Amino acid sequence: MTIMKRVTLLLGVIAILLSSCAKKIDGSSEEAMKSSIEEIKKSLDDEKKEKFEESMKLIMFQGLDFGKLMQEGGAEETVSDMKSKLDGKTADDLIAEGEKIQAEIERKKKDQAKGEIEELNQKMGQAEKDKQMLAKFEVKRSRFYKRKKGTYYVTEEPIIELTVRNGTDKAVSRAYFTGTLASPKRSVPWIKDDFNYEISGGLEPGEEVTWYLAPNMFSDWGKVDAPKDAVLTVDVTQLDGPNGEVMYSVNNFGEDEQERLEELLADYPEFKK
DSSP states (O other): OOHHHHHHHHHHHHHHHHHHHHOBOOOSSHHHHHHHHHHHHHTSOHHHHHHHHHHHHHHHHTTOOHHHHHSTTHHHHHHHHHHHHHTTOBHHHHHHHHHHHHHHHHHHHHHHHHHHHHHHHHHHHHHHHHHHHHTTEEEEEEEEEEEEESTTOOEEEEEEEEEEEEOSSSOEEEEEEEEEEEOTTOSSOSEEEEEEEEEEEEEOTTOEEEEEEOOOTTSHHHHOOOOTTOEEEEEEEEEEOTTSOEEEESTTSOHHHHHHHHHHHHHOGGGOO
């Protein structure tokens, strides 16, 4: 290829590029706007066309007032606003503006994620502290069995027998537990369920007591048919204070919160501690 042909080819390419970049949206009317947008799209390669269309969406929906749109004359006013936004813009203008809008969206998302991560980390830290305090409320003994009930012992009622000691420095008005009834050689428990007990008169620091709790016989505890080798283990999950206020709890940071925290940190690893 001769130098002249190369120069001619180069000038032709530059002309095409300048033509596609210089074409502007005509916002004088709705029809003119649609026509000029289509003309610009035809002049763009696939990659730039995709960026152009994404930027159009971002610009058109930025600050869109749906309440205003539903009002009488709102649709016409919204279209007029869009024409004003796009009028005189080239493809490069729109793409640059779209990138600014997208960058601002990402900044806000990042700020929101940072705040949520901080909140979840705070909840997790508090849950760890609460777990240490809950460990001081000892379940010294736990048993599950069924006993005959009624004049002729025609029914059996489930009994959860607990011996607990309040090793915290505060009185407890209600205690919450998770009970797991399982056999030593079985991987799946017979039952795992939450229950709680309102303590008449409360349980003062240092006090120890044995409770015989009778769950509803129609509950899962009443329906379970576990063998004699089944062992009941009980975990304390929450303690309420003298006025019914939550003192310590692990329920504010559970599996859902842990999963959400992991998702956020996967998207924003820079916020890992």
